[in-house]
Amino acid sequence: MDFLRMSGLLGMGGLFNSFTSKKGNTRSESLDAEIQEKIKIAGITGNAFHLKADPIPKVRIALLGLGNRGQSLIDMLNWLVQEGHAEITAISDINPKKVQRAKEQIAEFQSYAPVVFTGNKDEWEKAMSTDIADLALICTPWEWHTKMALKAMKNGLHAASEVPIAYTPEASIELVQMAETTQRHCIMLENCCYNREELWILNMIEEGVFGTLTHAECAYLHDLRQLMIDPTYYEDRWRLKHHLQRNGNLYTTHGLGPVCMYFDILRGDTLTHLTSMSSGEAALSEALAATNDPELKAMASQVTCGDVNTTLIGTAKGRSIMLQFDVHSGRPYNRLDKVVGSKATHYGYPSRLYIDHGASWDGHRWLSNEAKAEYRDKYEHPLWTRLQKLAEEHPQGHGGMDFVMMYRLIRCLNLGESLDMNVYDGALWSLVGALSEASVTAGSERMVIPDLTAGKWTESSRHPVGREI
Numbered sequence: 001m002d003f004l005r006m007s008g009l010l011g012m013g014g015l016f017n018s019f020t021s022k023k024g025n026t027r028s029e030s031l032d033a034e035i036q037e038k039i040k041i042a043g044i045t046g047n048a049f050h051l052k053a054d055p056i057p058k059v060r061i062a063l064l065g066l067g068n069r070g071q072s073l074i075d076m077l078n079w080l081v082q083e084g085h086a087e088i089t090a091i092s093d094i095n096p097k098k099v100q101r102a103k104e105q106i107a108e109f110q111s112y113a114p115v116v117f118t119g120n121k122d123e124w125e126k127a128m129s130t131d132i133a134d135l136a137l138i139c140t141p142w143e144w145h146t147k148m149a150l151k152a153m154k155n156g157l158h159a160a161s162e163v164p165i166a167y168t169p170e171a172s173i174e175l176v177q178m179a180e181t182t183q184r185h186c187i188m189l190e191n192c193c194y195n196r197e198e199l200w201i202l203n204m205i206e207e208g209v210f211g212t213l214t215h216a217e218c219a220y221l222h223d224l225r226q227l228m229i230d231p232t233y234y235e236d237r238w239r240l241k242h243h244l245q246r247n248g249n250l251y252t253t254h255g256l257g258p259v260c261m262y263f264d265i266l267r268g269d270t271l272t273h274l275t276s277m278s279s280g281e282a283a284l285s286e287a288l289a290a291t292n293d294p295e296l297k298a299m300a301s302q303v304t305c306g307d308v309n310t311t312l313i314g315t316a317k318g319r320s321i322m323l324q325f326d327v328h329s330g331r332p333y334n335r336l337d338k339v340v341g342s343k344a345t346h347y348g349y350p351s352r353l354y355i356d357h358g359a360s361w362d363g364h365r366w367l368s369n370e371a372k373a374e375y376r377d378k379y380e381h382p383l384w385t386r387l388q389k390l391a392e393e394h395p396q397g398h399g400g401m402d403f404v405m406m407y408r409l410i411r412c413l414n415l416g417e418s419l420d421m422n423v424y425d426g427a428l429w430s431l432v433g434a435l436s437e438a439s440v441t442a443g444s445e446r447m448v449i450p451d452l453t454a455g456k457w458t459e460s461s462r463h464p465v466g467r468e469i
């Protein structure tokens with residue numbers, strides 16, 4: 001079976017076909033064999049795992065996609081530009097109004113006016129030159145991420161992409177292959193890995209508070225119906241189109257990224273297999289049917305993505321992860337952020353901590369707010385302690401995590417350090433989404449999660465986010 005068709009990989013027209021138009025008959029074994037063959041052909045060696053590139057004293061940025069996220073990341077660059085660590089040298093969007101808005105936004109803190117690439121969907125390619133930029137910052141719709149990151153690296157730039165960076169297995173493989181061949185950084189910008197609560201939990205884990213970790217539950221539960229239907233929010237309603245044509249976990253990384261840090265994934269453990277199930281669909285189609293727009297009403301019968309997707313993932317060390325995705329149902333935002341160890345348990349939303357006192361103790365209650373505050377103070381992550389004041393004084397983005405993320409990216413590039421997350425992390429977290437779709441299509445069949453690191457994952461190390469930079 002032709003799961004790995006390259007033809008439809010990157011263009012909007014064909015890419016949705018790669019798994020979801022194949023009705024039934026998906027077999028984990030044949031898919032695994034095809035992926036293994038692709039990995040073999042790609043010649044993956046793991047040589048970009050601790051990649052360091054020459055220091056770039058002032059990182060020249062080509063920003064692709066100037067919508068909601070692009071605009072927000074411009075704000076995150078304000079301080080870095082003013083300090084001389086970075087400069088936005090090029091911007092690109094197909095929508096001239098967004099270009100104009102971005103130009104005005106950038107002019108508020110940067111004297112140099114970036115070169116503009118607009119007018120058609122391929123104009124961004126002209127910005128992918130080392131004469132113009134060192135880093136491609138990719139904030140476009142999902143279907144562009146892999147293509148833009150590959151082109152950037154091929155032309156000698158580093159690539160930093162919004163999430164997910166890929167959503168087919170071959171795209172994950174191609175990204176790893178390109179990063180290894182070109183020795184360019186390729187980072188997927190998973191901002192939740194820099195959130196204060198997640199960093200605090202990571203620090204407690206590293207300091208032994210949780211004992212032996214066994215299980216985690218994470219998610220992206222965010223009612224996006226209104227935004228997906230709104231004709232002006234996502235350009236050309238790109239996000240809704242994915243939900244019309246794909247079924248599985250389309251957005252794995254906000255929940256999974258932090259859990260992979262907790263579990264030392266690719267740094268001593270790895271994700272080995274998954275099974276995925278989608279519920280039926282009702283909430284999005286009912287919302288579409290309730291509009292007054294005939295075009296949207298017609299879409300009500302076309303929604304493919306189930307309301308709630310649940311994926312169970314196993315790791316090489318025998319840990320389990322429950323990962324959920326739901327952007328259709330009306331309910332409060334939640335990433336769950338649950339982690340279970342032999343000595344402590346944390347549940348997020350709201351944050352609750354349980355410290356175990358042995359099997360005979362019958363407390364079975366979350367710590368009081370006062371007792372938890374002691375843990376918050378004692379185990380605040382050093383990265384957060386170092387950057388809190390700076391983050392609070394500047395546009396923060398999602399409570400500060402976006403600022404910290406951009407700070408780390410640019411400062412690592414300035415100093416010629418390896419990045420906090422490498423191409424293998426982004427490729428793996430994205431691959432889980434692709435395989436969840438394959439599993440759902442195959443009636444929740446078990447899918448093998450292949451190793452894209454050539455065995456580098458077995459080398460234990462502390463997560464690089466703790467380095468002082």
Ligand SMILES: NC(=O)c1ccc[n+]([C@@H]2O[C@H](COP(=O)([O-])OP(=O)(O)OC[C@H]3O[C@@H](n4cnc5c(N)ncnc54)[C@H](O)[C@@H]3O)[C@@H](O)[C@H]2O)c1
Pocket residue numbers: 064065066067068069070092093094095098120121122123124139140141142144162163164189191233234235238398
């Ligand atoms: N990490 C986060 O917290 C977070 C938050 C929001 C969005 N995102 C991600 O950011 C990305 C963008 O989302 P958004 O909400 O900004 O969407 P958006 O529709 O507001 O912005 C996307 C922009 O890309 C432009 N674009 C599309 N094709 C292009 C092309 N070929 N060349 C140049 N520009 C092109 C569109 O015109 C649009 O302005 C998505 O991947 C999304 O998942 C991440």
